[in-house]
Structures are given as C-alpha cells and as structure tokens.
Amino acid sequence: MKAFVTHFTFEFKTGLRNSNLLMINYLFPVGFYLIMGLVMTKINPLFGDTMVPAMAVFAIVASTILGMPGPIVEDREAGIFRSFKINGVPAFSILIIPALTTIFHAMIAATLIASTAPLLFRSKPPDNWVAFALIMLLNAFACGGIGALIAVVSKDNRATVLWSQLIFLPAMLIGGLMVPLSFLPASIMPFSMLLPTSHAMQAAIGLAYHQETVISPLVSIIVLASGGLLSFGLATYLFNWDSRNASRRGHPLMALIAWLPYLLSMLIR
C-alpha cells in the first residue's frame, strides 16, 4: 500500500511538473473550453445545451488519449521500465497508476469546466450532478483504458501520436462533442458508436439531463464499463517491459478486442 501511495503521489506530481502534461491536462482543455464558450455559443446558441458534458468529455479525452500514452512509451524506450522491473515494480502499477493519476487530473479539469460553464457562458447545467459525475468518471475509465492500450501497442512515439489522433479526431468530429449525434447523417451515425465519447455524451444526455438519446443510456454505460475493463485487461496482457526485447506476449492487433462492446452497440443500436 505504501508503494502504491508513493508511486501515485509521484505520478500525480509529474502531471503538474511536466510542462507537456500540464498543457494537455489543464491548459489545452480549459483554453479550448474558453474559446468554444466565447465563439461557439455565439455561432450556435444550441451548443449551450450540451456544452457542459461536451467540454468535460473533451478534457477527459485530451488527458487520457492524447496525453497519457506518450510518456509511457517514452519511459519504455528510455529503459525506465527495466529499472522498475529490477526493483519489483509490477507491470500493472506501471499502467494503472499513470492511468489513475491522469483520470484524477482530467476529473479536476472537467470539474472546473462543469462548474464554471453555467456561470460564464449560461450553458445548461446537469439536472442530476451525481449521475453526471459518475458518467464522467466512467468515461475517464474507458478512455484511460484506451490510452493504456495505445501506450502498450505503439512501437514508438510517432506511432503513439498516430493512434491517439485516430481516436481523438473522429471523437471531435462525430463523437457528439461538437455536433449532437442526432444531427449526424444516418450513414455516419453507426460509426460514431465506435467512439467512447459518443457513449459518454449519450449517457450524460439521458441520465444527467433527462433528454432523448439515440441509443439507450444504459447500453452506453455498459459499453463504457466493459470497454474500459477490456482495455485495461488487454493493456496489462500486452504490456512490454523493454523496447529492445523482440519477444512479446500477444499480438498488438489483439488490442482491437477492446472495441468489441462498441462494435456490438453499433450493431444493436
């Protein structure tokens, strides 16, 4: 327990000390939120209805999928995991503790956004704050799992950026953050079900705002929870201590198994 607390404390502080992580955890999402609040609410007044969950989900996706994988890959490439291994740090801790601290940072940013948006931009606050908070936490769990998975399957940092953007950009475009899912063309909407942001937004709209959704919010909850569990499980299984070590457990393509719940939601919608 002492080792866990020491490790957690160190990783949490790193999220504030490291300028890149500080940028991606706080400055980027909060800056983007402020710009969106100033501009988007003027262009599209309806944006104010979903601004709180959209910007909170954005903050979480930025931290977990854009921010978290890079440092893990860098540490592996620098041989830091070898130092950890010979000193008894388990693989599980190497993945889970950065994920937990990233989720912690993301939740702080999301709280800042959710608590100030109704005051600053007259956006609609959730009817049920508890449900909202739990859904954001679940979204952070699902996205944290994907971030961990990207970190273990990426060969190097360039690949990390590629995989992260492959999730992040579609999430921005068709993940319900900028445009509600109900506004998407019928041919595109099924693909939005492959993204955790879509399910987080649907669950928030249905359970925290009590509004109509395109998919059952309970299904979205199940998809996020099972997707998160699968992602973290697969990330731990596929974890590699050492970039120099050619042999590894499992094929990186196994990571796609984590999208099974999302795929099923696409089919049953």
Next chain:
Amino acid sequence: MMIDSVVKVSDFSKSYQDLVAVDGISFEVRHGEIFGLLGPNGAGKTTTLECLEGIRTPDHGSLQVMGVDPTREARDLRDVLGIQLQTSGLPADMLVGEAMAFFCAYHGVDPRYALLDRLGLSEKIHTSYRQLSTGQQRRLALALAVAHEPKVVILDEPTAGLDVATRAELHAIMGELKQSGTTILLATHDMAEAEKLADRVAILLRGKIAAIGSPQELTATGSTLTKISVRSELGVGDLSATQFPGVVRSMFNDEYAVFFSDNPGATVVAVINHIEAREDKLIDLRVERPSLEERFLEITNHGEQG
C-alpha cells in the same frame, strides 16, 4: 547460513534467433568477493547479467543468486539482489529524494537518505533526475541499487564515461561495500578498474569463458615477458643498436627505448651499466609486469583470430 557460492551459473546458454550470445558458460561468485566480468562488446556479458537479474530467460542451464532462481523466484530475487543497469534511467521529472522513497517503498524498507549523503547527493535531494550530471546519475543508481541492503550487487559498467575523481569515489564505495560483506558482480570494459578492484575475473569471448581466475593468475599465465622502459639524456639512438641479455624484442620512439625481456634483472643491470659506460644520465626507468589489459588483448586477439 553462509552460502560460499552466492552466484552460480551452470552450463548457461542464450541465443537471439540465429545469434548465440552465450554458449554454455559456468562460473561461481564467492561470498564477499568482487568478481569482474570482462569481454569485448557482444561477448555476452550483458546477456549473462540480464538473465541473472531476471530481465531475460535463459535458453539452457541454470542460474542462481543466493539460492534463488531469477526466472522463477523474481520476488525473492529482489530481496537479495541489487542492480545497477548499464542502460537504464529514471523518469526525468523524478527528484532524487523521491527516487529513494519510491524504490525503497517497493522493496518494503524505509528510505535510506543517509546513503545519498554518503554518495554526495544530499544537496541534490530536491533536484530532478534530468538535472543531474552523468556522474551524479551513476551515484544515484548505485545508491538505489544498495538501498535495501542486498547481499549481492550487480554493477554493469558503473564508471563508464565518468571523470577520474568520480570514478575513484565510486571505487572507494565499492570497496566499502565489499568490506561490509556485500558480494559484487562487476561488468566493466575498464581493465585497470578490474585489476584494481576484482578478486577474480572471467573474460568472456564470443559467448564463452576464455579465461577465469584472479587478475594476478591471468596475467601470470599469459606472456612472461617483462616490459622495461628506459629514457636517458642522450636519447635512444645508442640503446637501439645494442643487444642486451634477456631481451626478446624491443621498440623505440623519440624518448623511450622499450625492451621486452625474459630475464628482467640481467637486462636492467646491463642497460644501466651501458648508460653509465657512455657517460649518459638515466632519466626514467620503469619495469612493468604485463597488465590485465595486455593479457585481455592477448586473449581476445588470439580468440578473434582463432
């Protein structure tokens, strides 16, 4: 119970695809000794150490550290073994004091900040790893390797790239560890370091042990010629033309005449007499036994040619 052989390697082999990195080697490291593992790049030193550290799995043979199998008993291994890796690092933003607390927590012991003091790092306790010099990073790595007071320590190239003062300091610390009963397995390219510190050394060549024994034993079994270097006021011209007793071969440069002799006493007397006879003045005279480095080069050159 005192175990005499704290590290046992028996018939150990390891290959990477078609490349045989280590080919059936066996050796033992005794309690309380500094054992040097020497060899050119690619000889199999790091592979051997990484299998002892539990980082890699051997293909064949058995390895034990204090009776613990590194492959199967990783948790027990951490208690008895401290490791300073050749290529490893710490997170760039980790502070020195944090590093001590972090690794001690995983070893289940209280942080030993006094060790940082001993290694001259107490003023750097709030400094991040990225801000340390290479020497300070090596000292920190050594502090972390021994913080949980392991019985055996593996040091892989601990002084590579360090300045003379820092290297001497680390040598002193290794001496202190040995005094305290810690067994040290030292992989190094620095022959002078091995000769100075190691009780016994093994020279690895192309995955096999080419020689093993104390530095004195190894140098004694090699070339028996003694190197005699002479410098006189009038220069080497006259010396090069004279045949001295016992000299098997000689070489000359602008300042020194160097004789390799199988009868050093007779050679030295003859050289001094010769210099006095020509009313010259002796400036420098050095008599040296073959060093471990020369023996190492002899073995590796012979091995590469063979």
